Amino acid sequence: MQKRVRLPFFIGVAGGTASGKSLVTKKIIDRLETTAGKRKQVISIHLDSFYKELNEESLRKAEAGEYDFDHPEAFDFDYLIKTLEKLDAGHSVQIPKYDPGLYARSGLITIQPADVIIVEGILVFYDDRIRDKFGMKLFVDTDADIRLARRVRRDVGQHNRPLSLVLQQYTRNVKPAFEEFCQPTKKWADVIIPRGGENDVAIDLLVQHIQDLLRTPRGSPDLEQDLARGASLEDTIESAKVAQAGRPH
Numbered sequence: 001m002q003k004r005v006r007l008p009f010f011i012g013v014a015g016g017t018a019s020g021k022s023l024v025t026k027k028i029i030d031r032l033e034t035t036a037g038k039r040k041q042v043i044s045i046h047l048d049s050f051y052k053e054l055n056e057e058s059l060r061k062a063e064a065g066e067y068d069f070d071h072p073e074a075f076d077f078d079y080l081i082k083t084l085e086k087l088d089a090g091h092s093v094q095i096p097k098y099d100p101g102l103y104a105r106s107g108l109i110t111i112q113p114a115d116v117i118i119v120e121g122i123l124v125f126y127d128d129r130i131r132d133k134f135g136m137k138l139f140v141d142t143d144a145d146i147r148l149a150r151r152v153r154r155d156v157g158q159h160n161r162p163l164s165l166v167l168q169q170y171t172r173n174v175k176p177a178f179e180e181f182c183q184p185t186k187k188w189a190d191v192i193i194p195r196g197g198e199n200d201v202a203i204d205l206l207v208q209h210i211q212d213l214l215r216t217p218r219g220s221p222d223l224e225q226d227l228a229r230g231a232s233l234e235d236t237i238e239s240a241k242v243a244q245a246g247r248p249h
């Protein structure tokens with residue numbers, strides 16, 4: 001029998017830098033929004049929003065290509081989990097918008113509650129409190145040379161960084177941190193997506209599966225479990241009535 005899902009349905013998308021996490025996320029959202037039987041709201045959150053703010057010394061290091069943006073210590077995972085819990089409870093939240101060109105937050109984004117919430121970033125499977133929120137975990141697996149080529153193009157072209165610093169940051173911090181902290185989290189993935197955003201077969205299969213999960217009736221025989229997860233008593237009783245009505249006499 002198809003497993004029942006509880007909304008919001010959280011999906012985690014992890015993978016190395018420039019592996020195609022954002023492209024995979026965008027394609028999933030576009031396809032879900034246009035094809036979901038009953039229209040579903042889907043939003044995404046980027047782990048970048050949860051970078052800790054830099055003090056002057058760290059900023060100097062960042063500008064010299066020496067700050068480690070790939071180490072788990074660079075992220076405020078407490079803030080991320082609090083944000084996910086608020087969304088889980090149906091509240092809207094404001095999160096920082098991060099600008100890598102400035103190495104700083106550049107405003108706030110309002111995130112409305114949604115049926116499907118995709119959280120993407122290099123270390124979204126690193127902290128078990130965040131990992132445990134995901135009903136589906138995807139790891140985008142793209143060849144390291146291709147990722148480096150894209151990263152150089154992005155950092156030099158879009159973020160105006162000197163090539164020598166981009167390469168220094170990559171060899172000093174990005175690559176070692178990928179191997180130590182990101183790559184090992186692949187073991188938590190439900191699905192590994194080779195080649196990332198160009199893998200339309202994998203993305204179509206995933207979208208189909210997500211649609212099936214979202215279509216599954218939400219009536220549950222387990223009232224206590226529903227209540228423990230925070231459903232209101234009225235909703236839980238209503239779900240039970242629906243489930244009961246559908247059973248053979």
Ligand SMILES: Nc1ncnc2c1ncn2[C@@H]1O[C@H](COP(=O)(O)OP(=O)(O)O)[C@@H](O)[C@H]1O
Binds near residue numbers: 016020023151
């Ligand atoms: N399949 C692809 N073919 C060509 N360029 C791609 C592909 N996937 C991503 N890119 C480009 O590579 C860069 C990184 O992709 P992105 O999806 O942002 O990766 P991530 O979110 O993992 O950092 C972007 O500039 C994007 O346009």
Ligand SMILES: O=c1ccn([C@@H]2O[C@H](COP(=O)(O)O)[C@@H](O)[C@H]2O)c(=O)[nH]1
Binds near residue numbers: 018099100101104122
């Ligand atoms: O100011 C910054 C913030 C982050 N980075 C790098 O970004 C990647 C993570 O983002 P992806 O979109 O997954 O590539 C990480 O490798 C950081 O090194 C940065 O260079 N500067």
